[in-house]
Amino acid sequence: QVRLVESGGGVVQPGRSLRLSCAASGFTFTNYAMHWVRQAPGKGLEWVAVISYDGRNTYYADPLKGRFTISRDNAKNTVYLQMNSLRPEDTALYYCARDRNVMVVAASFFDYWGQGTLVTVSS
Amino acid sequence: QSVLTQPPSASGTPGQRVTISCSGSTSNIGSNTINWYQHLPGMAPKVLIYGNDQRPSGVPDRFSASKSGTSASLAINGLQSEDEADYYCAAWDDSLNGWVFGGGTKLTVL
Numbered sequence: 599q600v601r602l603v604e605s606g607g608g609v610v611q612p613g614r615s616l617r618l619s620c621a622a623s624g625f626t627f628t629n630y631a632m633h634w635v636r637q638a639p640g641k642g643l644e645w646v647a648v649i650s651y652d653g654r655n656t657y658y659a660d661p662l663k664g665r666f667t668i669s670r671d672n673a674k675n676t677v678y679l680q681m682n683s684l685r686p687e688d689t690a691l692y693y694c695a696r697d698r699n700v701m702v703v704a705a706s707f708f709d710y711w712g713q714g715t716l717v718t719v720s721s
Numbered sequence: 722q723s724v725l726t727q728p729p730s731a732s733g734t735p736g737q738r739v740t741i742s743c744s745g746s747t748s749n750i751g752s753n754t755i756n757w758y759q760h761l762p763g764m765a766p767k768v769l770i771y772g773n774d775q776r777p778s779g780v781p782d783r784f785s786a787s788k789s790g791t792s793a794s795l796a797i798n799g800l801q802s803e804d805e806a807d808y809y810c811a812a813w814d815d816s817l818n819g820w821v822f823g824g825g826t827k828l829t830v831l
Contacts, residue, residue: 633820635766635822642723642807642809642823642824642825643760643766643809643822644822645811645821657818657819660817693766695766698771703813704752704753705753705754707768707811709771711765711767712765714765
């Protein structure tokens with residue numbers, strides 16, 4: 599069955615970097631776009647970024663552009679989120695989610711989600 | 722401040738019907754399909770409704786949704802205790818070139 603397992607979270611000081619990974623299994627990874635979505639403590643879901651099946655198309659939430667980078671390695675069935683210049687407000691549970699489509703299209707949805715990996719930005 | 726607006730809370734007793742609203746604009750709900758997600762405590766979010774009003778297999782028909790103009794609503798009939806969760810609407814925003822979520826509605830079953 600479809601499985602998404604996030605890793606790489608932890609405690610990091612403000613200004614430092616962190617790379618999250620999401621290992622996918624149970625489906626043909628190259629047939630789907632992939633997302634990162636986060637949830638800060640006590641807050642709602644916030645979409646972070648999406649990458650198309652081949653990695654050629656990426657989109658980001660406006661506030662995160664320039665600091666976060668989404669990428670994928672189709673040989674390893676893994677999607678990544680590189681987070682630079684981290685701030686305390688980036689503290690959140692980061693979820694990986696599968697898009698229902700191969701490309702980034704508006705008429706789509708997130709059909710499978712991982713359990714998340716917790717990132718805490720604190721000195 | 723979320724791009725899509727939802728009431729922060731809703732409640733009902735078992736067996737009741739509850740509706741949750743989601744308000745947006747012409748660049749998101751007005752132009753694109755809307756999806757609804759259920760987020761149970763300690764669990765991964767789950768798609769409840771996609772494409773405005775479509776239920777994935779496995780989602781009970783107690784859950785339904787509709788869209789009109791720049792607003793949408795989720796309805797839960799025959800409320801059950803296991804429906805206690807956070808509910809989020811989401812849509813693609815053409816102006817932002819990205820996905821936007823509502824702030825979420827915490828549903829309490831009294």
